Amino acid sequence: MKYRLISVLFLTLLLNGCASSGTASSDASPEAAQQAYTQLGVQYLQAGDTVNAKSSLQRALSINERYAPAHNALGLVFQAERDFELAERYFKRAIELEPMSAIFHNNYGAFLYARQRFAEACHQFSRATEDPFYPARAQAFENMGRCYIQLGRLDVAEHALRRSLDLQRDRPFAQVAMAGLLLDQGNIPEAVGLYNRFRAQVDARMAEQDANSLWVGVRIARADRNPSLAATYGLLLRNLYPDSEEYRLFKESEQ
Incomplete structure (x- = not known):
């Protein structure tokens, strides 16, 4: 990722x-x-x-x-x-x-994340979520979730992503990341439902596909036994993100 x-x-x-x-x-x-x-x-x-x-x-x-x-x-x-x-x-x-400033912790966490100092970043994002009145609290939980995914702490990541979606139902990244985690757990129906919510936002031009969301889409479509949709996402990966890690994984999965 x-x-x-x-x-x-x-x-x-x-x-x-x-x-x-x-x-x-x-x-x-x-x-x-x-x-x-x-x-x-x-x-x-x-x-x-x-x-x-x-x-x-x-x-x-x-x-x-x-x-x-x-x-x-x-x-x-x-x-x-x-x-x-x-x-x-x-x-x-x-x-x-x-x-106690949530936004200062969130901004510092973003800085640390960009520097790939994930353990420190996760701590800062966690501090940002502590303020129940922070207007961007859903974003802070989302940031915390993506950070713990980098550390392989998928249990904590799932909790953070669910909290993000509790606070703001239609956060595109949280939907895609959570769908990917659910797929890895074998919970295909919930993964499909979450990803379809994301797709509806894309169709309404409220969100955009990126290489990661397309690769998650490929995997979910395959698990849902929809090979034509998986092929469509794969084609989009090839056309839009030919140099991405996700497209490399897609090509390997086709072999």
């Missing part, structure tokens, strides 16, 4: 109370100014302008060096610049300042 993450979910900062304007007013309170500069830095980051993002975030920290959202945002900036040592330093500082 490739080490993929849905990047937009990890770039969501949820900075409560941040100003929506692009400047910090000279007569704003220090608290409002640090929020405004941080929000401006996030906007620059989303636009791909890391130079101005860093400048704005440094302004926020010049007002209050202990403003954790600015440290978290700088972690994302340096991650985007592939300066991983600095990125980790800022993620850790944000968590040190606000250890």
Whole structure:
């Protein structure tokens, strides 16, 4: 399995109370100014302008060096610049300042996952799930599930993926990953049902197939004795992802 993450979910900062304007007013309170500069830095980051993002975030920290959202945002900036040592330093500082922040744990977990430091990433994702009011809690459980799959802890992965789907029924990755786990357990009816829910989202253009979901589709269709559908997924793998590990596995399974 490739080490993929849905990047937009990890770039969501949820900075409560941040100003929506692009400047910090000279007569704003220090608290409002640090929020405004941080929000401006996030906007620059989303636009791909890391130079101005860093400048704005440094302004926020010049007002209050202990403003954790600015440290978290700088972690994302340096991650985007592939300066991983600095990125980790800022993620850790944000968590040190606000250890109960679910989003800081989630973002740091995403960083660790991308670095293939799965055991550490799983711990951070687990911490992110602890806040019952975290708006992206379903995503955090999904991240935790995919992380434990990498560690081979399939029991914990299944629990996390089920919790993700309990909280948000139509999370595409969780559906596909859970369907794959159920298939491996021999629970074909539930695997087919979950995968069909995912397919309905694809048909409605609410989700997209990738190499992993197509390979899971091949395996489920075969288990469900639907060779024509399995062949269709295999053809899509060949046409769309000919260099993928999943297509290699498909070709091997055909021999």
